[in-house]
Amino acid sequence: KRVKPAVLDSLLRTSLRDAGISLDYAYGVFAEPDSALKLAQPAKYGGQLLASDLRARLFPADIFSPRHDLVLFFPSRSVFLLQQIWPQLGATIVFMVIIALSFVYTIRTIIQQQRVSVLMTDFINNMTHEFKTPISTVALAVEAILRPDVISRREKIRRYSGIIMEENGRMRKQVEKILQMAVLERGEYELHVMSVDAHEILQKAVEGIALQVEERKGTVTCSYEARSSVIKVDPMHFTNTINNLLDNANKYSPDAPRILVSTHNIDGMLVIRITDNGIGIRAEDLPKVFERFYRVPTGNVHNVKGFGLGLSYVKLLVTAMGGEVGMNSKFGEGTTAELKIPTENGERGTGN
Ligand SMILES: Nc1ncnc2c1ncn2[C@@H]1O[C@H](COP(=O)(O)OP(=O)(O)OP(=O)(O)O)[C@@H](O)[C@H]1O
Numbered sequence: 001k002r003v004k005p006a007v008l009d010s011l012l013r014t015s016l017r018d019a020g021i022s023l024d025y026a027y028g029v030f031a032e033p034d035s036a037l038k039l040a041q042p043a044k045y046g047g048q049l050l051a052s053d054l055r056a057r058l059f060p061a062d063i064f065s066p067r068h069d070l071v072l073f074f075p076s077r078s079v080f081l082l083q084q085i086w087p088q089l090g091a092t093i094v095f096m097v098i099i100a101l102s103f104v105y106t107i108r109t110i111i112q113q114q115r116v117s118v119l120m121t122d123f124i125n126n127m128t129h130e131f132k133t134p135i136s137t138v139a140l141a142v143e144a145i146l147r148p149d150v151i152s153r154r155e156k157i158r159r160y161s162g163i164i165m166e167e168n169g170r171m172r173k174q175v176e177k178i179l180q181m182a183v184l185e186r187g188e189y190e191l192h193v194m195s196v197d198a199h200e201i202l203q204k205a206v207e208g209i210a211l212q213v214e215e216r217k218g219t220v221t222c223s224y225e226a227r228s229s230v231i232k233v234d235p236m237h238f239t240n241t242i243n244n245l246l247d248n249a250n251k252y253s254p255d256a257p258r259i260l261v262s263t264h265n266i267d268g269m270l271v272i273r274i275t276d277n278g279i280g281i282r283a284e285d286l287p288k289v290f291e292r293f294y295r296v297p298t299g300n301v302h303n304v305k306g307f308g309l310g311l312s313y314v315k316l317l318v319t320a321m322g323g324e325v326g327m328n329s330k331f332g333e334g335t336t337a338e339l340k341i342p343t344e345n346g347e348r349g350t351g352n
Pocket residue numbers: 244248249252276278279280281289294295296297305306307308309310311312334335
């Protein structure tokens with residue numbers, strides 16, 4: 001030993017301080033040829049000192065005696081390094097999280113947009129289809145009127161004008177339906193809420209559709225079991241809602257529709273069910289039927305006409321009037337639409 005440990009220590013301390021390093025350190029002396037530590041200070045870092053690559057030859061000029069290395073080890077080096085890079089590391093992590101989130105958001109938006117655009121294309125196809133028939137019918141009727149043999153015959157002109165008026169009315173109704181949906185979506189509507197007897201409105205709506213159903217050799221059965229059937233709704237929108245559901249029950253029952261309209265009370269609510277024995281809806285399509293423009297895909301042929309607006313209207317209005325709407329269906333067997341609307345009595349009941 002040519003240098004005293006205390007001297008070595010103080011030498012190290014000063015040179016480290018001069019180099020701007022204020023970390024705790026361990027040092028040792030490594031000696032050839034037996035490759036062992038002659039000195040380890042503090043002793044517990046012996047292992048790390050042996051493995052450390054911070055070493056320098058002692059007495060480099062002395063080439064005759066065995067080689068001695070001064071070895072250094074900084075126990076708190078990794079903590080120190082972490083402290084040094086922490087701000088950059090933190091910022092990097094934050095940015096990576098932001099980038100990942102925006103990526104997910106973008107992908108989700110694209111998928112949504114794609115869905116909407118598919119629905120829109122279908123809708124436009126449906127609409128074109130719906131308008132093509134009345135437009136060509138009107139054209140045919142006008143052509144007929146202009147024929148010289150017809151133009152002088154009053155009753156023929158009257159008949160063709162009647163057709164034109166009817167087709168025109170149909171187109172107007174369709175345009176109104178689409179426009180109304182846009183207004184409703186924007187929330188620019190007022191509800192004229194009043195107390196009405198749901199059974200009365202149901203009965204009128206049933207009478208309205210019964211003719212069409214009976215023409216197709218079907219039946220509409222009613223079973224009104226609700227004791228309190230007075231509800232607070234906008235009568236016009238409530239009537240439209242019922243008409244939409246009855247219309248669907250009739251439309252999507254290909255042969256001899258058997259439609260059941262029933263009511264009962266549960267927990268201060270009036271429950272109205274409209275059940276049909278039609279084509280039904282597959283479980284995977286069921287959650288989507290309330291979406292605007294959504295129609296269950298039936299391949300290329302759409303033998304049943306519609307815009308896919310009816311149920312989205314029903315959902316919007318029933319929710320706005322404080323009720324709920326749900327659909328239950330078995331593919332190939334039939335569908336049940338269920339409305340739940342708070343009754344006037346029920347509301348009072350909860351107040352007591
Ligand atoms: N009772 C039902 N039975 C079988 N499928 C139904 C029934 N009611 C609705 N659907 C399915 O849900 C879709 C959406 O219904 P919705 O009433 O919103 O639109 P639509 O009847 O196609 O058109 P619109 O009512 O605007 O004229 C329908 O296209 C149909 O595929």
